[in-house]
Amino acid sequence: MAEYYKAKQNKIYSEEIEDIDYKDVKMLQKYVNSIGKIDGRKKTGASMKHQRMLAVALKRARHLALLPFVVK
Numbered sequence: 001m002a003e004y005y006k007a008k009q010n011k012i013y014s015e016e017i018e019d020i021d022y023k024d025v026k027m028l029q030k031y032v033n034s035i036g037k038i039d040g041r042k043k044t045g046a047s048m049k050h051q052r053m054l055a056v057a058l059k060r061a062r063h064l065a066l067l068p069f070v071v072k
Helices: 025-029 048-063
Strands: none
16 A cells, blocks of 8 residues: 655745745755755755755855855
């Protein structure tokens, strides 16, 4: 028998966020794992469009030293 799971909700879509701000570090940290990698779409529940916007915002925050590249 197959086990079904509930699909994750897209938090960015449900909160009606149009642009992801790279200066909002608290929100961006939710989408980064303990090592410092960007979490995938399956884990975050984000759509493809929002995942790309999220990746760009995370990379900008890293270049401006708001977020670390790697966590030790």
